[in-house]
Amino acid sequence: xxxxxxxxxxxxxxxxxxxxxxxxxxxxxxxxxxxxxxxxxxxxxxxxxxxxxxxxxxxxxxxxxxxxxxxxxxxxxxxxxxxxxxxxxxxxxxxxxxxxxxxxxxxxxxxxxxxxxxxxxxxxxxxxxxxxxxxxxxxxxxxxxxxxxxxxxxxxxxxxxxxxxxxxxxxxxxxxxxxxxxxxxxxxxxxxxxxxxxxxxxxxxxxxxxxxxxxxxxxxxxxxxxxxxxxxxxxxxxxxxxxxxxxxxxxxxxxxxxxxxxxxxxxxxxxxxxxxxxxxxxxxxxxxxxxxxxxxxxxxxxxxxxxxxxxxxxxxxxxxxxxxxxxxxxxxxxxxxxxxxxxxxxxxxxxxxxxxxxxxxxxxxxxxxxxxxxxxxxxxxxxxxxxxxxxxxxxxxxxxxxxxxxxxxxxxxxxxxxxxxxxxxxxxxxxxxxxxxxxxxxxxxxxxxxxxxxxxxxxxxxxxxxxxxxxxxxxxxxxxxxxxxxxxxxxxxxxxxxxxxxxxxxxxxxxxxxxxxxxxxxxxxxxxxxxxxxxxxxxxxxxxxxxxxxxxxxxxxxxxxxxxxxxxxxxxxxxxxxxxxxxxxxxxxxxxxxxxxxxxxxxxx
Numbered sequence: 215x216x217x218x219x220x221x222x223x224x225x226x227x228x229x230x231x232x233x234x235x236x237x238x239x240x241x242x243x244x245x246x247x248x249x250x251x252x253x254x255x256x257x258x259x260x261x262x263x264x265x266x267x268x269x270x271x272x273x274x275x276x277x278x279x280x281x282x283x284x285x286x287x288x289x290x291x292x293x294x295x296x297x298x299x300x301x302x303x304x305x306x307x308x309x310x311x312x313x314x315x316x317x318x319x320x321x322x323x324x325x326x327x328x329x330x331x332x333x334x335x336x337x338x339x340x341x342x343x344x345x346x347x348x349x350x351x352x353x354x355x356x357x358x359x360x361x362x363x364x365x366x367x368x369x370x371x372x373x374x375x376x377x378x379x380x381x382x383x384x385x386x387x388x389x390x391x392x393x394x395x396x397x398x399x400x401x402x403x404x405x406x407x408x409x410x411x412x413x414x415x416x417x418x419x420x421x422x423x424x425x426x427x428x429x430x431x432x433x434x435x436x437x438x439x440x441x442x443x444x445x446x447x448x449x450x451x452x453x454x455x456x457x458x459x460x461x462x463x464x465x466x467x468x469x470x471x472x473x474x475x476x477x478x479x480x481x482x483x484x485x486x487x488x489x490x491x492x493x494x495x496x497x498x499x500x501x502x503x504x505x506x507x508x509x510x511x512x513x514x515x516x517x518x519x520x521x522x523x524x525x526x527x528x529x530x531x532x533x534x535x536x537x538x539x540x541x542x543x544x545x546x547x548x549x550x551x552x553x554x555x556x557x558x559x560x561x562x563x564x565x566x567x568x569x570x571x572x573x574x575x576x577x578x579x580x581x582x583x584x585x586x587x588x589x590x591x592x593x594x595x596x597x598x599x600x601x602x603x604x605x606x607x608x609x610x611x612x613x614x615x616x617x618x619x620x621x622x623x624x625x626x627x628x629x630x631x632x633x634x635x636x637x638x639x640x641x642x643x644x645x646x647x648x649x650x651x652x653x654x655x656x657x658x659x660x661x662x663x664x665x666x667x668x669x670x671x672x673x674x675x676x677x678x679x680x681x682x683x684x685x686x687x688x689x690x691x692x693x694x695x696x697x698x699x700x701x702x703x704x705x706x707x708x709x710x711x712x713x714x715x716x717x718x719x720x721x722x723x724x725x726x727x728x729x730x731x732x733x734x735x736x737x738x739x740x741x742x743x744x745x746x747x748x749x750x751x752x753x754x755x756x757x758x759x760x761x762x763x764x765x766x767x768x769x770x771x772x773x774x775x776x777x778x779x780x781x782x783x784x785x786x787x788x789x790x791x792x793x794x795x796x797x798x799x800x801x802x803x804x805x806x807x808x809x810x811x812x813x814x815x816x817x818x819x
Contacts, residue, residue, distance in 0.1 A: 305350060329374065375394055410464040410465070425539075450610060459479060551588040551591075558581055561580050562576060676722060689739065699739065765790070770789070770791060
């Protein structure tokens with residue numbers, strides 16, 4: 215069972231996932247949904263008040279959602295301290311272990327006990343650190359930043375060269391692969407359950423999500439295949455396929471190639487344990503692979519430049535193409551209008567360049583793209599018009615090179631913003647580019663394009679009732695550039711209140727959301743019309759409780775609350791099903807179809 219502290223952290227992570235519209239890839243993704251910002255209502259409790267959901271009795275099902283974690287990886291209450299305090303003279307395994315344990319860090323040791331990997335919460339966010347026994351101080355893992363606080367599991371390769379850190383709580387989760395020698399994040403993968411390493415530390419196996427209608431509707435919304443993946447060549451092969459009746463998860467992969475996996479039947483407690491023999495071929499990257507990848511990337515961006523979204527989707531991996539097809543209007547898989555490729559460079563990742571010459575003639579399938587983005591008008595996508603740099607994640611999907619995801623890089627900031635990001639501030643610039651909102655957990659500043667601070671707020675100014683557990687979470691500007699929205703958030707209470715700042719008068723309007731029913735993920739904010747969407751679907755982080763709730767046939771209602779008029783109205787109802795609402799534009803609300811696995815659009819007058 216999950217400890218009480220774990221539940222709090224899981225609630226927070228899931229809420230943040232839906233705030234950012236994240237898919238199971240790191241960074242801002244070309245397959246991300248529109249920004250699903252949370253919001254609230256002014257202090258009086260809105261009507262109607264949904265009937266409280268009874269607490270169900272657990273039953274042991276859907277083990278792909280949550281599993282018992284090793285004690286060393288259970289989330290703890292990370293202390294926010296100065297990085298300079300992370301120091302131990304003449305450190306050993308014992309002294310480092312005692313320190314991390316006493317300070318309640320999330321951490322895990324390599325098999326040889328030489329390296330401890332852990333999360334550190336502090337400016338500018340939660341960073342992954344690596345501490346080598348014998349070293350006085352740890353070092354940050356380059357490119358590895360996560361949401362604070364969050365549930366994290368670590369999976370070390372047999373030779374301790376790599377570690378996967380799992381940053382998800384949903385069935386289909388994400389994991390970043392870190393190369394220890396550098397240390398640096400080299401790529402990201404998405405999977406269900408736990409990945410399993412092969413003894414050579416080059417191949418790993420995992421359950422790969424596969425969209426299909428199953429015999430029983432579950433939160434997975436599909437099945438899983440068994441896939442093996444090479445961390446050096448990025449080759450991926452499907453070994454065994456799931457079906458509408460069952461899903462598959464890896465168990466272990468032995469030295470002689472014997473692979474054990476579980477076959478789990480939907481809607482029952484029945485499962486089987488099966489074995490097969492996997493014969494691995496010698497894999498290497500060739501110049502032909504490099505040229506094929508370049509051609510696919512050029513074709514992909516050419517289709518996006520021409521707004522030919524269907525052609526672009528055919529160059530995605532199988533599971534990403536299936537996700538594209540699941541959208542009511544497929545073009546909304548991408549939350550921008552167009553993307554033009556300006557340049558493309560290949561590079562060697564650290565796990566290859568440290569063992570080979572860095573000569574550019576060495577074949578590689580790692581690429582960095584310079585792209586000009588045109589965002590959709592009126593869509594809360596989080597994109598800004600301009601030039602971005604991206605790492606393009608290519609995967610050889612059953613013999614064909616495909617685009618899996620494209621993650622943005624730290625340099626994707628305007629020049630004026632970089633100055634403040636060095637001080638640990640997050641930025642949101644107005645649509646007219648004249649004003650920047652820059653904030654950390656305790657302050658929010660408004661700055662003109664010349665660098666002059668126009669107005670500054672603290673948590674005292676923005677919260678309804680002060681609590682030292684609250685911090686500032688920025689949302690977005692209104693399209694007319696006159697209002698800025700954000701929320702006060704607490705790791706223990708979740709979304710506490712919403713605020714709106716008028717940048718003409720600098721007046722603050724606050725909306726209390728602490729007493730609203732339902733989970734944090736089933737909410738969305740229409741910023742320009744100030745309409746807040748929520749439901750009474752409860753937040754549950756335990757697989758047994760979730761399955762029990764789904765079997766109880768409990769009514770769930772979706773509401774829209776008008777912040778200006780203080781009026782609520784019912785939009786839709788379902789049975790034991792979340793809505794996951796998203797505002798497509800000012801007048802179109804998309805949410806889960808109450809009677810099928812698809813999505814529906816509702817025009818809101």
